[in-house]
Amino acid sequence: MGAFEWLVLIASIRGGNSNPRVRLWRQMNARGAAALGDGAYLLPDRAELRLQLENLREELIAAGGSAHVLRVREEAPxxxxxxxxxxxxxxxxxxxxxxxxxxxxALPESESDARRGLRQLRKELEAIASTDYFPGEPLARARQRCNDAERQLTRHYSPGEPLSADGGIERLDRAAYQGRVWATRARPWVDRVASAWLIQRFIDPAARFLWLTDIRDCPSGALGFDFDGAAFTHVGERVTYETLLASFGLEQDGGLLGLGAMVHALDVGGVIVPEAAGFEAVLGGARQRLADDDQLLAEISQVLDSLYTHFTPTSARLAISGVES
Incomplete structure (x- = not known):
């Protein structure tokens, strides 16, 4: 084992004012520092931590205390x-x-509540990981548990949710996919409703949709999406919406990519964008209000239209509106 460098903060706060002392303890605790003694804290030597400790040292001196940040090279194994x-x-x-x-x-009845709970657990896990300066098997196992829980939620709330297929994605000609019947599972959730919106807005404006209570009833002439064996489904890391983007050459559209990140995170997990919680709440409420899936798609399509505009870069919106040539 070679030499390893550490940071040591040594701080002294004079007087009876406990506020700076408590603030110091909280800040070092948040960074995951190890306490070596009264006012002495240890961290591995990393550039971002060094900067944070130097800033903290200046704050302590400004408050009337004294502080030193030392770099220690330790060679003894x-x-x-x-x-x-x-x-x-x-x-x-x-x-x-x-x-x-x-x-x-004790999973809740609501899929939305369950997904929020899992996101909170992921957030708490990453908070632990942020101060795990020597990560190993415990972190890997915990992250795997999150992935396993994601699959368990999918199977619990959406028994027909497709498993990811292997292989590449063939580029298709949109002209050959006009005026078609598209079929997916009834009571669409995030990926299915976003995929139906994408089909209707960007692939097949004359599309008609079948909402299947049993995927075995899918007509032979219909284009299935978002179920096992469908023409368009999960491929690799892509959810169905992202598969459709790649299939029809729509991956250069910044607005559609922004929506894709939101759909991906809500459907299979990942980095949650701020807009995700609002969209999930609106979709959940609409599903409770509307029993007809065509009406549900029509209502949520307006929400997705607005989100698409929101995610579209400003320069692209100006060009579309004719402000730029």
């Missing part, structure tokens, strides 16, 4: 192992696992 052990996050991962297990055992 036994001392390195001792200091690394101070950053063991196994207990935090264990507590997170218990919380996730309890959550899975």
């Amino acid at each position: 036994e001392r390195q192992a001792e200091w690394r052990a101070l950053f063991d996050r196994s207990d935090a991962y264990a507590r997170w696992t218990l919380a996730q297990t309890a959550w899975l055992a």
Whole structure:
């Protein structure tokens, strides 16, 4: 084991004012620092942490205290192992696992609530990971548990949700897909409703939709989407909406890509964009109000129209409107 460099903050706060002392403790705790003693904290030497400690040192001096940031090069393997052990996050991962297990055992009736719960668990996991400076198997296992939970939610709330297919995506000619009947599972959720909107707005304006209660009833002449064996479904990491983008050469449209990121995150997980929670709430409410899936698509299409404009870069909107040539 080679030499390893560490940062040590040594701070002294004079007087009886406890506020700076409490603020220091909170800030170091948030960074996951190890306490070596009263006013002495240890962190691995990383550029971003060094900058944060230097800023904190200036704040402490301005408050009338004293502070020093030291860089320590430790070569002894036994001392390195001792200091690394101070950053063991196994207990935090264990507590997170218990919380996730309890959550899975009592899933709510609402899929929206369940997905929000899983996003919160992911957020809490990444908060632990942000101070896990020597990550290993516990983090990998926890992230795998999140992925497994995502699949469990899909199977629980959407039993017909497609499994991802392998292989590439063939580029198709939109002209050959006009005036067609498109079929998917009834009571569309995020990926299905967004895919239907994409088909109607950008691929086949004269599209007609069948909402199947049983995918085995899909007519032979219909183009199926978002179910196992459908013409358009999940491929690799892509959800059905993203597969349609790639199939019909729509991946250069910034607005459609922005929507795609939102759809992907809501459907299979990932980085959640700020607009996702609002869209999910609107779709959930519309599904409760509207029993007819054609009406549901019509209403949500207006929401997606607005989101598409929102996600479209300003320069592209100006060009479309004719302000730019």
